[in-house]
Amino acid sequence: MRNRIIYGIAIIVTILVGLFSRSDIVLMPQFVLLYVGDGIWAMLVFWLVCFLMPGWPLKYRIAAALAFTYAIEFSQFYQADWLNQIRYTRLGGLILGFTFLPSDLVAYTVGIAVGAGLDDFLVRPFLTKTSTA
Numbered sequence: 598m599r600n601r602i603i604y605g606i607a608i609i610v611t612i613l614v615g616l617f618s619r620s621d622i623v624l625m626p627q628f629v630l631l632y633v634g635d636g637i638w639a640m641l642v643f644w645l646v647c648f649l650m651p652g653w654p655l656k657y658r659i660a661a662a663l664a665f666t667y668a669i670e671f672s673q674f675y676q677a678d679w680l681n682q683i684r685y686t687r688l689g690g691l692i693l694g695f696t697f698l699p700s701d702l703v704a705y706t707v708g709i710a711v712g713a714g715l716d717d718f719l720v721r722p723f724l725t726k727t728s729t730a
Contacts, residue, residue, distance in 0.1 A: 600651035603720055607644045607712075611637060619691075623627050636708030638691070639666045643712035666705040669697050675696040 615637040683689035708724040
């Protein structure tokens, strides 16, 4: 239960950071708009996998997040009308994207790696400390 609370907090924080990275509140450099937002989205997917499967080994959670994000990216080759209608909603566009870009795969990999690093170096030690106390 404690794992899910921590992962839930990570999900909320990541959503807020991701929405901020895509907002017009602060002028962001083009690099941030193009790549960091995609990495944050992939990190969110990683936290969701952690929330749903907290008992899985880290390598399985990484693999599941990579498989999901890559599948979404490759789905952008498929341009059916019904799917494009979903994409043209705000939430659908944020989740499904519009066009395939190989650079997105790199951004997803980096985002998931950062999430896994945070999980391994911050979350896991915190959970170990609180479970033995």
